[in-house]
Amino acid sequence: MSVARFWRKQQNRYNLIGNQCTVCGKYFYPPRGFCPVCRRDGKIVEHQFKGTGKVVTFSIIRSSSGNFKLLTPYVLAIIELDEGSRLTTHLVCDIDKVYIGMPVKRVFRKLGEEGSSGAIFYGTKFVPA
Amino acid sequence: MREVAVIGVGCTKFGEKWESSFRNLFVEAGALALEDANLSGEKIDEIFVGNMSAGRFVEQEHIGALIADYAGLATDNIPATRVEAACASGGLSFRQAYTAVASGMSDIVVAAGVEKMTDVGTEVTTDVLAAAADREWEGIAGITFPGLYAMIATDYMHRYGLTREQLAQVAVKNHDNGAKNPNAQFRKAITLDTVINSTLVADPLRLFDCSPVTDGAAAVILAPLERAREFTDTPIKVLGSGQASSTIALHDRKDISTLDATVAAGNRAFKMAGIERKDIGFVEVHDCFTIAEICAIEDLGFCKKGEAGRLTEEGQTAIGGKIPVNPSGGLKACGHPVGATGIKQVYETVKQLRGDAKGRQVDTDIGMTHNVGGTGATVVCHIFGRK
Amino acid sequence: MVGIISYGAYIPRYRIKIEEIARVWGANGTEIARGLGVFEKALPDMDEDTITISVEAARAAMARRKVDPADIGAVYVGSESHPYAVKPTAVTVGEAIGATPVMTAADYEFACKAGTAAVQTSMGLVKSGMVNCAVAVGADVAQGEPGDALEYTAAAGGAALIIGNDDPIAEINHTCSFTTDTPDFWRRENKPYPRHGGRFTGEPAYFKHVIGASKMMLEKMGTKPSDYTYAVFHQPNGKFPTQAASMLGFSMEQIKPGLAVTYLGNTYSGASMVGLSAVLDIAKPGDRIFMTSYGSGSGSDSFDITVTDVINSDLFNRDAAPTVSDLLADKKIVDYAVYAKHKGKVVMME
Known part of the structure; x- marks a missing residue:
């Protein structure tokens, strides 16, 4: 991912900053600039998520590429944040420990890098709470 | 809206086709479909082709024109359009062709689909396919x-x-x-x-x-139902x-x-x-x-x-x-x-x-x-x- | 008075036993571990580095106290393993705790004392009124050449102190430094591992500076070792700080709570600050803490600290982040092959 493309959403990725539609109350992370429920009637504001949630579903990735090669096998999971929004994450935990409903919390990790001389990307992953 | 029928179909063998290039594949499938419909190229009004990622699999964009050209149809300036919706590119190409015929815009329309996947390594393939998901919020998560x-x-x-x-x-x-x-x-x-x-x-x-990871192409030809019998005894209606x-x-x-x-x-x-x-x-x-x-x-x-x-x-x-x-x-x-x-x-x-x-x-x-x-x-x- | 208004530490989960490292090099692990006074060392996960460790430590400090990120006017990170040669670690830490953009920031390097150098700078800015609060971090994913003596101790971890004037949990009564040009340990540009002077790192380096700074402090404050509840010395292994303490007249009871190295290893810039964090984890109001860091090259920073009532007040919540002993207890032991993979010692294609 190019530096500009990553940097654009860096604040969101570092600090779990998403959105809330103040009309319907729904929370969005990953961020959305347009409420899919209220559409033009919606009013989107920034919202910083607490960073706690639980595992909705998961898989253990045994074959991967790029930045995840060295991390393989690793847990991939969909997390439901306490505020109600869902996201996909590398769940940093022992592969035999994950289960549906497992409570998790945010953690700051490297998301990848553009080779050994390129930019390093950081952001939020999750660990068991 | 007009009723539409499929009047000819063609498909290559699917597999790891080391001898076949991207263009070999669709030419082969297209020729089989034309033969099946007992049709010559100049009767074609329009072509749609479903393709997910020639840009990354074979570093080729502008697939519509390439197909028209190598199918020998560029000489007649037949319009060709690439359709992309990841793995649904083929189905969507068919729907575009169906709409074109049903609307009366075109009569004889080819709906094709092609992918040449084995010219890159497994890691690249994995990454290309991952682009069908949300790169920024799923891809980056691994x-x-x-x-x-x-x-x-x-x-x-x-x-x-x-x-x-x-x-x-x-x-x-x-x-x-x-x-x-x-x-x-x-x-x-x-x-x-x-x-x-x-x-x-x-x-x-x-x-x-x-x-699996596969090379292959398929093509079908659509026509208004009322004209279908000109080309086949067994038109299949959409x-x-x-x-x-x-x-x-x-x-x-x-x-x-x-x-x-x-x-x-x-x-x-x-x-x-x-x-x-x-x-x-x-x-x-x-x-x-x-x-x-x-x-x-x-x-x-x-x-x-x-x-x-x-x-x-x-x-x-x-x-x-x-x-x-x-x-x-x-x-x-x-x-x-x-x-x-x-x-x-x-x-x-x-x-x-x-x-x-x-x-x-x-x-x-x-x-x-x-x-x-x-x-x-x-x-x-x-x-x-x-x- | 200027002091520590909050603190936090972070130690990655993975550990390798010193005996396991010795096994690979055909050495006597039991003897080495006993000699060093180090039995396990922490290593980073494959997606952890000095930046992620610094952020986690700084966030732990933020979790323990309601600090308005806008009040943080400076972030300094001391390390000898900044992920970038050029591009500061401190800006990522600043952004990850929400302190950007109205702040100053820089990365420090002074071997193992870069973290305490950051504390001193922060104190200066706070005392002068230039900033309300400053974050000082010492963190490393320490490097040691495979097979070298350093490999037995070089570890990953770090700690962050938030320095401020208002209601500190511990006042910093005084700080002083003892610095000379001493080539005991270095890492040249573009080299992956540091080199060192072997036994030269002891008497003319570590001991001369640690004792020099500590004596200056005792003299300046008019105190004697028994006036302090706890003492923390830079801990490249278990042996050096114990020896320095006894040379100065501190007891084993005074240094043991801050001696994290035994099951952590040497976290370089993080070492004395993780030790201080371990002491703050258990400190009571009125406790007096003596701390002297050491950085090769060489210098020592000494600190005289008094814990205040605030540590037990509503302004501060020690339980909001894990203690050093919590962090040390949450561990997963790996073998040398996994360690090599985690430390990037396995050569991969780009």
């Missing part, structure tokens, strides 16, 4: 396509008690069918043990739960067409185990065709992974949620069963050249309805196709009839 469908499987198995054996039976049944399909990549029957003992790719999915979108990311779905775009596209196609589920003789579904076939059977309405595993286990989805699914062998056994798959499904359906599917023939007048892009962000369904 998703792979088997991983996304595996998360559907984890959710589904947890909620509906699908067994490992029932899931494996999808692959066993599709290999049985594929063994009888001369175009299939894998023409070899397998057992439950083969699937259950194969390497884990993304838990709970194993190697034999996954469709009874219904439905397309639907859902969220690009799996995590945004209301229900992880329901592809709501399948539900919507299926309903739209059935409504347009004006028929019931029970009228369908067979369905070619998008079984990129075994769990995808389980979900498709249910989301298309052939049984209730949670019942497709049992249905499969009982042999009801095999040829001769209550609702044969993937008589071609599906993506699992035929292979999955992503942009071509949707057209191959139409090819198989036409062959079946003409009574030309030797060894795997289903006796019916009506068949259905179901083509999925990503984890279900785009779904295209079509219903076809012999009469």
Whole structure:
């Protein structure tokens, strides 16, 4: 991912900053600039998520590429944040420990890098709470 | 709107085609379709081609023009348009062609699909396919396509008690069918043990739960029903067409185990065709992974949620069963050249309805196709009839 | 008075036993571990580095106290393993705790004392009134050449102190430094591992500076070792700080609570600050803490600290972040092959 493309959403990725539609109350992370429920009637504001949630579903990735090669096998999971929004994450935990409903919390990790001389990307992953 | 029929079909053998280039593949499929329709090139009004990622697989964009040129149709300046919706590119190409004919804009239209996947290494392939998901919010989190469908499987198995054996039976049944399909990549029957003992790719999915990496192309020719008899004695009528979108990311779905775009596209196609589920003789579904076939059977309405595993286990989805699914062998056994798959499904359906599917023939007048892009962000369904 | 208004530490989960490292090099692990006074060392996960460790430590400090990020006017990170040669670690830490953009920031390097150098700078800015609060971090994913003596101890971890004037949990009564040009340990540009002077790192380096700074402090404050509840010395191993303490007249009871090295290893810039964090984890109001860091090259920073009532007040919540002993207890032991993979010692294609 190019530096500009990553940097654009860096604040969101570092600090779990998403959105809330103040009309319907729904929370969005990953961020959305347009409420899919209220559409033009919606009013989107920034919202910083607490960073706690639980595992909705998961898989253990045994074959991967790029930045995840060295991390393989690793847990991939969909997390439901306490505020109600869902996201996909590398769940940093022992592969035999994950289960549906497992409570998790945010953690700051490297998301990848553009080779050994390129930019390093950081952001939020999750660990068991 | 005019009624539309398929008047000719062509398909290359699917597989790792080391000798064939991207352009060889579609020229071969196109020539077979023209021959089947007993048609010469200058009669073609328009071409649509489904292709997911020639840009990354063979570093070639501008596919429409390339196809027109190498099919020898650029000399007549025939318009050619590339259609892209990840793995649903083929199905969408067919729908675009159908719309063009039905609207009266064009008469004789080619709908093709092509993908050349083996000119890059496995890692690149994995990454290219991952682009069908949300790159910024799923890709960066380390998703792979088997991983996304595996998360559907984890959710589904947890909620509906699908067994490992029932899931494996999808692959066993599709290999049985594929063994009888001369175009299939894998023409070899397998057992439950083969699937259950194969390497884990993304838990709970194993190697034999996954469709392979494949080269291939398919092309079909559409015409107004009223002109179809000029070209063939067995025109196959398009009874219904439905397309639907859902969220690009799996995590945004209301229900992880329901592809709501399948539900919507299926309903739209059935409504347009004006028929019931029970009228369908067979369905070619998008079984990129075994769990995808389980979900498709249910989301298309052939049984209730949670019942497709049992249905499969009982042999009801095999040829001769209550609702044969993937008589071609599906993506699992035929292979999955992503942009071509949707057209191959139409090819198989036409062959079946003409009574030309030797060894795997289903006796019916009506068949259905179901083509999925990503984890279900785009779904295209079509219903076809012999009469 | 200027002081520590909050603190936090972070230690990655993975550990390798010193005996396991010795096994690979055909050495006597039991003897080495006993000699060093180090039995396990922490290593980073494959997606952890000095930046992620610094952020986690700084966030732990933020979790323990309601600090308005807008009040943080400076972030300094001391390390000898900044992921970038050029591009500051401190800006990522600043952004990850929401302190950007109205702040100053820089990365420090002074071998193992870069973290305490950051504390001193922060104190200066706070005392002068230039900033309300400053974050000082010492963190490392320490490097040691495979097979070298350093490999037995070079570890990953770090700690962050938030320095401020208002209601500190511990006042910093005084700080002083003892610095000379001493070539005991270095890492040249573009080299992956540091080199060192072997036994030269002891008497003319570590001991001269640690004792020099500590004596200056005792003299300046007019105190004697028994006036302090706890003492923390830079801990490249278990042996050096114990020896320095006894040379100065501190008892084993005074240094043991801050001796994290035994099951952590040497976290370089993080070492004395993790030790201080371990002491703050258990400190009571009125406790007086003596701390002297050491950085090769060489210098020592000494601190005289008094814990205040605030540590037990509503302004501060020690339980909002894990203690050093919590962090040390949450561990997963790996073998040398996994360690090599985690430390990037396995050569991969780009």
